[in-house]
Amino acid sequence: MSHHSLRIRLVATTLLLLAIASALIAVATTISLRQFLIHRLDDDVRASSRILIRAELGSPPTLLLPPRGPRPPDTLTALVRDGTVVTASVSPFGEDPRPVPESEYPDLVSLPEGERPQSVDLGELGDYRLVATRTPIGDTVVSGLPLGPVEAIVTSLVLIELVVTGVTLGGAGVAAAMLVRRELRPLERVAATAARVSTLPLDRGEVSLVERVPDVDPDTEVGKVGSALNRMLDNVGSALEARHESEVQLRQFIADASHELRTPLAAISGYTELTRREELSADVEYSLTRIASQTERMTALVEDLLLLARLDAGRPLERGEVDLTRLVVDAVADAHAAGPDHRWQLDVPDQPVVVPGDGSRLAQVLANLLANARTHTPPGTNVTVALAVEPSSARLSVADDGPGISPDLLPHIFERFARGSASRSRDNGSTGLGLAIVRAVVAAHAGTVNATSKPGCTEFTVRLPRSGA
Ligand SMILES: Nc1ncnc2c1ncn2[C@@H]1O[C@H](COP(=O)(O)OP(=O)(O)O)[C@@H](O)[C@H]1O
Numbered sequence: 001m002s003h004h005s006l007r008i009r010l011v012a013t014t015l016l017l018l019a020i021a022s023a024l025i026a027v028a029t030t031i032s033l034r035q036f037l038i039h040r041l042d043d044d045v046r047a048s049s050r051i052l053i054r055a056e057l058g059s060p061p062t063l064l065l066p067p068r069g070p071r072p073p074d075t076l077t078a079l080v081r082d083g084t085v086v087t088a089s090v091s092p093f094g095e096d097p098r099p100v101p102e103s104e105y106p107d108l109v110s111l112p113e114g115e116r117p118q119s120v121d122l123g124e125l126g127d128y129r130l131v132a133t134r135t136p137i138g139d140t141v142v143s144g145l146p147l148g149p150v151e152a153i154v155t156s157l158v159l160i161e162l163v164v165t166g167v168t169l170g171g172a173g174v175a176a177a178m179l180v181r182r183e184l185r186p187l188e189r190v191a192a193t194a195a196r197v198s199t200l201p202l203d204r205g206e207v208s209l210v211e212r213v214p215d216v217d218p219d220t221e222v223g224k225v226g227s228a229l230n231r232m233l234d235n236v237g238s239a240l241e242a243r244h245e246s247e248v249q250l251r252q253f254i255a256d257a258s259h260e261l262r263t264p265l266a267a268i269s270g271y272t273e274l275t276r277r278e279e280l281s282a283d284v285e286y287s288l289t290r291i292a293s294q295t296e297r298m299t300a301l302v303e304d305l306l307l308l309a310r311l312d313a314g315r316p317l318e319r320g321e322v323d324l325t326r327l328v329v330d331a332v333a334d335a336h337a338a339g340p341d342h343r344w345q346l347d348v349p350d351q352p353v354v355v356p357g358d359g360s361r362l363a364q365v366l367a368n369l370l371a372n373a374r375t376h377t378p379p380g381t382n383v384t385v386a387l388a389v390e391p392s393s394a395r396l397s398v399a400d401d402g403p404g405i406s407p408d409l410l411p412h413i414f415e416r417f418a419r420g421s422a423s424r425s426r427d428n429g430s431t432g433l434g435l436a437i438v439r440a441v442v443a444a445h446a447g448t449v450n451a452t453s454k455p456g457c458t459e460f461t462v463r464l465p466r467s468g469a
Pocket residue numbers: 368372373376377400402403404405413418419420421423424429430431432433434435436458
């Protein structure tokens with residue numbers, strides 16, 4: 001039963017207990033009524049026996065007849081003398097006496113004498129309560145009354161009990177089902193609230209946890225569960241608020257810091273440039289070149305950080321119609337200029353592919369992907385940039401036949417500061433933020449990006465929702 005619902009179990013248990021109680025009451029009632037009736041019958045049997053003996057004493061034994069007067073019907077009277085039945089008859093109400101069949105005589109003869117009547121099965125006459133009494137003249141008088149009426153009363157009582165118990169159980173089942181349903185309704189509300197909360201996106205951003213269990217009555221057990229859940233939701237809600245608060249602060253801090261760093265970096269670049277115009281020794285010249293390149297790298301890093309912080313903050317993007325075909329053609333041209341040793345291939349449809357979005361951000365996505373294909377592969381690598389139209393989106397892919405991304409790195413490739421060990425050591429301006437920016441920009445356009453890679457075939461695929469699609 002444990003795999004049924006609580007409702008079914010409660011109703012079934014109630015009915016089971018009720019059935020057991022009814023059965024106990026019915027059995028006790030039946031047994032005591034039967035005993036009471038037999039007791040009364042026995043009194044009558046003894047009374048009629050006494051009348052019979054008086055009658056026998058006052059009349060010739062062979063003419064023994066049932067005494068007159070008001071007597072219960074079907075009274076059995078018999079006279080046994082010297083172990084043989086002299087006469088035995090049953091007197092129905094208002095009719096002449098009927099003889100007892102001789103086949104039952106042995107039962108009458110073998111009846112022990114005594115005060116207590118006994119139940120004897122008299123064949124076609126049915127069961128009788130019989131008492132045998134010795135008369136002062138030495139005969140044995142047997143007197144008895146049928147058990148039939150008692151059994152009939154008991155049978156009808158049992159029938160009534162069965163019907164009443166059945167009706168009661170049926171009614172109780174319906175009532176219990178309704179009551180239990182009503183009592184469990186608050187529990188269903190608790191479950192529904194918990195289910196709604198479980199589908200809320202609580203993992204990021206600003207979350208307002210307004211779901212609460214309605215109408216909780218803290219005096220009931222179910223109400224206690226409900227109000228405990230509500231208190232827990234209060235608690236979780238304020239924790240989420242605190243988390244969001246600190247996230248916002250951190251983002252703001254990064255954005256501010258990046259912004260503040262731009263000015264001194266620009267100054268360092270400027271002064272480095274100025275100084276390099278002077279006549280300098282080779283050592284100083286070299287140091288300055290290093291300072292210039294490191295400053296450039298730091299500037300790129302700060303720009304990337306600032307961009308990511310702004311994307312995190314959900315800054316609205318510029319919304320316009322962006323011709324992806326143009327962007328791709330321009331980006332490949334730039335990449336070609338920057339990496340003349342790679343073989344660049346272009347595969348775009350004749351019709352312009354237009355998506356809604358922020359042109360300069362999408363140009364950055366392309367630039368980052370192409371820069372990766374250029375900087376993380378050896379010279380001579382083929383890079384194919386393809387643009388295609390799908391039913392509801394535009395698909396942009398950048399594929400190269402370079403050495404590929406290591407399987408350890410691939411699942412984390414879009415995370416911030418995720419870099420291959422080669423990129424870390426090589427001084428190629430690697431920051432590990434390029435693909436994080438790609439993902440953030442694409443996500444801000446409600447698009448998707450994914451990467452597949454094996455040696456000789458690395459492909460980044462970006463899908464962006466199309467205008468009017
Ligand atoms: N086309 C590619 N071929 C091989 N490795 C790549 C390619 N694109 C990206 N990677 C790997 O992914 C890492 C993360 O890329 P990215 O986020 O752009 O950072 P970065 O280019 O600044 O290192 C790179 O360091 C590189 O190891």
